[in-house]
Amino acid sequence: MIVSPNPHIHASVSTRSLMLDVIIALCPAVIVSFLYYGLSEIAIMAVSVASCVVLEWAITKYMLKRPSTTGDLSAIVTGILLAMNLPPTCPLWVVFIGALVAIAVAKMTFGGIGQNIFNPAITGRVFLLVSFPTFMTDWTVPAGFISNVDAFSGATLLGQVPVLGALEADKLVGLQTFFRNIGGSAGEISALALLVGWVYLLVRKVIKPWITLSIFATVAVIAAVFHLCDPAQFTGPLFNLLTGGVILGACFMATDYVTSPMSTWGGVIYGFGIGFIVMMIRYFGSYPEGMSFAILLMNMAVPLIDMKFHQRKYGRK
Amino acid sequence: MSKITFAIGGVHPDDAKLSRGCAIEVLPLPETLYVSMAQHLGAPAKPIVAVGDKVRTGQVIAEPGGFISAFVHSPASGTVKSISPRKDLAGNNVTHIEIAVEGDEWVDGVDLSNTLVTDIPDDRQFILDRIKACGVVGLGGATFPTHVKLNPAPGSKAECLILNGAECEPYLTSDFRIMLERTKEIIVGAALMQKVLGDVRTVIGIEENKPEAIEAMRKALAELPYKGIEVLPLKKKYPQGGEKQLIQAVMHREVASGGLPISVGAVVQNVATSLAVYEAVQKNKPLITNVLTVTGNCLPTERQHNYLFRIGMPLSYIISVAGGVPEGAAKLVSGGPMMGRAIANPDAATVKGSSSILYLSESSTRRGTESMCIRCGRCAQACPMGLEPFLLRRLYAAGDLAALEANAVQDCIECGCCLYSCPAYIPLLDHIRQAKVQVMGVIRARNAKK
Incomplete structure (x- = not known):
């Protein structure tokens, strides 16, 4: 007979079940990327996931000499997110280096799941972006299982802003972009697919909507204000929401439990910070997008936010 | 759908009211009853009978031991066999009056009829x-x-x-x-x-x-x-x-x-x-009975019960009347699955507040292996007092009593919502309970100085 203190039952939710839900939520966007970018994207995904899992397993077993934590599936989530954040033409050895930085540097050095300050997948991506800019900005569109010949190649929508000017760039974004936006990181083809996954996470109560909504609102408001002031120089809200990984980042990367604030209002502030930084980088910085940098910068602020924002306590002012 | 509820936290476990259709049955009297002197919060009651005394059902056998205390009455008629310490449900030695049951002769002046009396005394x-x-x-x-x-x-x-x-x-x-x-x-x-x-x-x-x-x-x-x-x-x-x-x-x-x-x-x-x-x-009928549910997820429907019990019946007696511990039961709980107490000592006697004997299967009650906190915040979202269990547990590990008090560990109502919702199976409430005891000690010492 078991004798232990209360509670005697459990919600039967585990780290593994939560991560499984995230994987399920990522499936629509992953499937879309496979359809449009074909075998090369499947290879990137396979290498990324396998590298992350094997690296975490090897590090826990041979370096930390602890029981393996790969069973919690978080390494798979990191692998999927990393692959989704890379161009579909990325060489596989570069993918492996990204996984190495994500798992070995960003995650395991800090002590593994729950301990890392920076989102592992984004850390991996940013490392590759600054180390291998050529590979990371090669937006050639590989052959997919369904036709994508009408896609631009050479630059992402955001990358075309300096070339075409904000007015012309804005015209390229419409309702159609919401469903299909070829040319960019593999995971951000379909805003719809990403949002379906996000809604799944909300319905399953895996995450709360506040961080994501705060990012969307901040990006939209800042873009609207600047765009109204000078439409020739600043792209509008729709353009900025639908391009450059804002949806992928806001739905799946900024909402990472480990690297986001715990309280509702903390999450709102965190989301505001991400939205603000990404818009400043886009309008005034030298990188065309900036979502990754915005999330990493705000990751650093999370301990401070958590110190300042708490739950409302019962019976206390 | 009622929307009326409390504002902070809370969880939604399956209510599993398996015994809701079972009408209340009266338990037969056992041969021996063990009446605890700690039937209530506050000072234990003081026995006023002696070994060998004949007692009748409803007779006062112990009087309040302080301002916050209560009378205790004999749950049956018979002879006082012993007055000695006996282990209660929590494993504490508490004075119990042992009564050899001879019958159910009530004291005078008690209305045992079922007639509903609706007139409210003016006094x-x-x-x-x-x-x-x-x-x-x-x-x-x-x-x-x-x-x-x-x-x-x-x-x-x-x-x-x-x-x-x-x-x-x-x-x-x-x-x-x-x-x-x-x-x-x-x-x-x-x-x-x-x-x-x-x-x-x-x-x-x-x-x-x-x-x-x-x-x-x-x-x-x-x-x-x-x-x-x-x-x-x-x-x-x-x-x-x-x-x-x-x-x-x-x-x-x-x-x-x-x-x-x-x-x-x-x-x-x-x-x-x-x-x-x-x-x-x-x-004028003293409190010597209450209703107790015998239920659990490893108990077939026909073995679920709601029993009217007399205080002092050992849990083991009720278990045997109800057909013994069912196959597949891994944990016995007295009280609900969220706040009840695991039964380590089935010979403990029922008290006024006993509410259930609950059999839980291994799969429903086994705690998962503890892993790292993933900062999901579920414990804080679940806490009905608005506390942050993840933080309290960390502060307790650091031994920081001042910070624990500042973060209101003493407000914890031990409802179990935090541990219930933790995906990493961190024994949050176990740690918080310990922290609470220490912080309450500090607060009491400070108040005593004033």
Whole structure:
């Protein structure tokens, strides 16, 4: 007979079940990327996931000499997110280096799941972006299982802003972009697919909507204000929401439990910070997008936010 | 769908009211009863009988050992065999009066008929005296002496009497059954307490997963002459029946940290207590019985029961009457699965506040292996007191008592929501309970100095 203190039952939710839900939520966007970018994207995904899992397993077993934590599936989530954040033409050895930085540097050095300050997948991506800019900005569109010949190649929508000017760039974004936006990181083809996954996470109560909504609102408001002031120089809200990984980042990367604030209002502030930084980088910085940098910068602020924002306590002012 | 509930936190476990259809059955008397002197919160009662004395059912066998204490009555007629320490459910040595049962001869002056007595005595003090003399204590879990709770200190004024029929713990159905089977008695009990408190507004809060009880209460209220009593369906959410949570749901007020419900004008009594008040005042019948659910997810439907037991029956006796421990039971719990106590000592005797014997299967009760906190914040979202269990556990590991106090560890009501919702199976409540004991010690020492 078991004798232990209360509670005697459990919600039967585990780290593994939560991560499984995230994987399920990522499936629509992953499937879309496979359809449009074909075998090369499947290879990137396979290498990324396998590298992350094997690296975490090897590090826990041979370096930390602890029981393996790969069973919690978080390494798979990191692998999927990393692959989704890379161009579909990325060489596989570069993918492996990204996984190495994500798992070995960003995650395991800090002590593994729950301990890392920076989102592992984004850390991996940013490392590759600054180390291998050529590979990371090669937006050639590989052959997919369904036709994508009408896609631009050479630059992402955001990358075309300096070339075409904000007015012309804005015209390229419409309702159609919401469903299909070829040319960019593999995971951000379909805003719809990403949002379906996000809604799944909300319905399953895996995450709360506040961080994501705060990012969307901040990006939209800042873009609207600047765009109204000078439409020739600043792209509008729709353009900025639908391009450059804002949806992928806001739905799946900024909402990472480990690297986001715990309280509702903390999450709102965190989301505001991400939205603000990404818009400043886009309008005034030298990188065309900036979502990754915005999330990493705000990751650093999370301990401070958590110190300042708490739950409302019962019976206390 | 009722939207009325508390504002912070809470969880939604499967309510698993498997024994809801089981009518209350009267348990036969065993050969021996062991009556604990610690039937209630506060000072243990003092035995006033001696070994060899003949006692009758309902006879006073122990008197209050302090201001917060209560009378204890003999649950059967027979001979006092011993007065000695015996292990209670928690494993503490507590003085028990052992009674060799010879029959069920009641003391004189007790109305044993089933006639409903609806006239409310005009004398407030008479009602209070009867409640005290009959040893009525709160049957919702804390077993606080009812006459003390109904007699607020001068300067505080009751504005609302809340009858707690939430029964938010999964599995338990004893309150549900008495609300169905003793509906009018409970309402008369509420009217009696309403009288004592000065004709205050009275609300019977019932979770909406018990529509039959809500219906029965409303019907009975319409047939009875009392004013100012209403039924309030509550949303099904744990811990709806927590005193502070219920006050928040019903009155939209929050009891300040360290304060008593009366500070916001609230008095909360369980429906079972209300029934005990009825029997005490209208029937002069002391509190020696209560209803206990025998249930669990490894028990077939035909073996689920709601029993009317006498205090002092060993749990093991009830278990054997109910057919023994079922196959597949990995944990025995007395009380609900969220706040009850695991039974390590089945020979422990039932007390006034006993509410269930719950058999849980291995798969439903086995704790998962603890892993790293993933900062998901579920514990903080679940905490009905708005605490941050992940933080408290970290502060406890660091031994920082001042920070623990600043983060309100002493407000924890030990409802178990944090550990229930933790995906990393971190024993949050185990740590917080320890932290709370230490911080309470610091607070008491500081107050003593003042």
